[in-house]
Amino acid sequence: MNVKTYIAIFLCALAAVSCSDDKKIGVKIDNDMIEIGAEGGTRNIWISADDQWVASTNDPWITISPANGRGSAVCQIIIDSALLDEPRQGMVRIQNQNNWEERHDISVSQQGFDYAITLDNPEITIANYAALGERTFDVRVKTNVDFDIEIPDEAQSWIQPEEYKVDLNRGLRPREVTLRFNWEINSRDTERNATITFKPRKEVTLAAQDGLSVHQNASDPIDVGTRAGDSVALLSIARALNMWQSWETSESMNNWSNVELWEKDMPGCTDDMVGRVKYARFYMFETKEGIPFEVQYLTAAEELIFYSNTNSNRFSLSTGEHITKLPNLKRLTISAYGLTELDPSFKNLKSLEFLDLSGNNFEEIPSVLTKENLPNLHALKMNANQRIIIYDLYNSTTTNFGGLFEETSSLREFPRRLLEWDKLDTLILSVNYLQGRIPDMKDYTTYTQADINAADSLPQALVGIPKVLPNIKRFSINLNRLTGELPEWLLRHPALDWWDPFTLVFTQEGKDKDGKTAGFTNEPINLNDYYEFYEGKKYLDPNRKTE
Structure with a gap:
């Protein structure tokens, strides 16, 4: 075999290798930025790979599933709800397990919770009469700040809250608190109305604040003097x-x-x-x-x-x-x-x-x-x-x-x-x-x-x-x-x-x-x-x- 033949074979082999390298994709992702609200949640990242890969983070409020794999897959980035009222930043890194130099970083931005006191139902209507043990109503309050219940002076004689506790052991994550109110019989032939407010116990700016409107039906009319x-x-x-x-x-x-x-x-x-x-x-x-x-x-x-x-x-x-x-x-x-x-x-x-x-x-x-x-x-x-x-x-x-x-x-x-x-x-x-x-x-x-x-x-x-x-x-x-x-x-x-x-x-x-x-x-x-x-x-x- 002459020299020209050897050169031709070498060039063909080189071309074959070059063609094979063009088909190898390594590890790629479809998104390098996640923005999410304070309540947290899950975001999916598509990983394209023909090799083994590893996903990691140093932020304890971010969870990755699965954390490693081979080939292409959907990776879930699970973000916990926020704990504070300030935004926070995190990062997820996707790396080729066989080539640590090959990596992709995903930035995670999460908003902090706004202070808020909101109600599932901000308006309640009650009867004018009920038996003693039945004269109550419940209100579900969603809040991330402790509060006092303020009842207007003119309504304190017929609406009284029972004892309650706002447990904020999850930081500023909103908690649902069920409040129970007792009410008295309305002996008058006119409706009674009151607006109950929930006032924060510390100086904060509320992004949302619901009041509770209570309407009590009038007493059934009695033909007095007859x-x-x-x-x-x-x-x-x-x-x-x-x-x-x-x-x-x-x-x-x-x-x-x-x-x-x-x-x-x-x-x-x-x-x-x-x-x-x-x-x-x-x-x-x-x-x-x-x-x-x-x-x-x-x-x-x-x-x-x-x-x-x-x-x-x-x-x-x-x-x-x-x-x-x-x-x-x-x-x-x-x-x-x-x-x-x-x-x-x-x-x-x-x-x-x-x-x-x-x-x-x-x-x-x-x-x-x-x-x-x-x-x-x-x-x-x-x-x-x-x-x-x-x-x-x-x-x-x-x-x-x-x-x-x-x-x-x-x-x-x-x-x-x-x-x-x-x-x-x-x-x-x-x-x-x-x-x-x-x-x-x-x-x-x-x-x-x-x-x-x-x-x-x-x-x-x-x-x-x-x-x-x-x-x-x-x-x-x-x-x-x-x-x-x-x-x-x-x-x-x-x-x-x-x-x-x-x-x-x-x-x-x-x-x-x-x-x-x-x-x-x-x-x-x-x-x-x-x-x-x-x-x-x-x-x-x-x-x-x-x-």
Whole structure:
């Protein structure tokens, strides 16, 4: 083979090698830049290769899948959501595994999160009424900043948020927080509206901020001042109280049990009151709230009774203001209900003559109960207000046990303002935790000669003795923790023998907070001395046979 032949073969081989090198592609990518929002996500990169390749990054917030391969493939670049409000930069490198000099860099740019407080639903409509456990609504808030809930002053009486916590353990990544709000019944015939705002607890600029608009439907109209309106009010009150047995709507209100209607010939009845509710009794029910708002529509009512609430000893309720809007109300019983306070507007019941608050949980006698606020009241019953029965107050560590305990816990003296309520003819305070002495009232008004001259039964010796509760006929303070001496005004009271004092006055029990055994040091053995003082009185022996 000659030289020319060798040269021709070499050139052909060289051409073949050159042709083969032109077909080899190495590693290539279709994009060298990724831009993504703060929420993060996935981007696909197409890798063209005829060799082995490796993908890598030094940024912990970037993940690559797959991280290596042979030949062409789709590589996923997974970017985490941002943690801060500032943008960040990262990089992904694709390299030929057999030739590290051959590489391609992909820049990754991610925006930071803007501060924002947004709502899934910025507008809520609620009913005017629902049962107690159903008066709530939930709101989902998406946020990356802690916030306070701001409710307008005029709406704070009917919207209250429950406790909540914004957990920002993921930096500025928005978190979804579910807030629960409680709402109150709308007793008005107009819609209520409020705009709730969410205010950041630190100084930031919000890119988005939603407010919550709350609309509450108006109350169903009640034809106030009519018989029909009264019937609707009665049924609504029974519903709100969860009364065990309500009235049959198909029956005439004339036939409803525990309901009395005004009739034309009744004393005090006017033409517009005929057929309306004069008296109603609500009993055996289960509520955790004050007197329902519908009671305010019973404007012709003269007497109302509420008693026997399930588990009443567990509650600390107020009457609410609605019961105080009844101008004709004369007799009111709220017994075994769970009360610990009367609404301040209770003073508006100027016509009230009889008030029974027995069997509740009062720690003290409400300050609103004064002769000035209730000028026509002549009978007050607040017996058996013991939430918990305690025999020895000295050894007790329990608190809030009712029984009017706080009324005498500091002064250790029977409430003087009740003894100065001259118009009272009935005062029942039995079975409570009243402590200390009964005041002697020596600085109070005394009987005068004019009083003796005006009454045949009053002895001359009564002059100068304090004239305490001069109209009282029923006085019951037994089974308290009273101690000390019985004052002269009590032992010489004109009505003492009517009170059955050995049962309803003198008898005390247990020990008071000072460790003293309850009872009086000068309790009389009998009433012989009393009848000697009142020479004109005759002992009424119940066993004596009448002639």
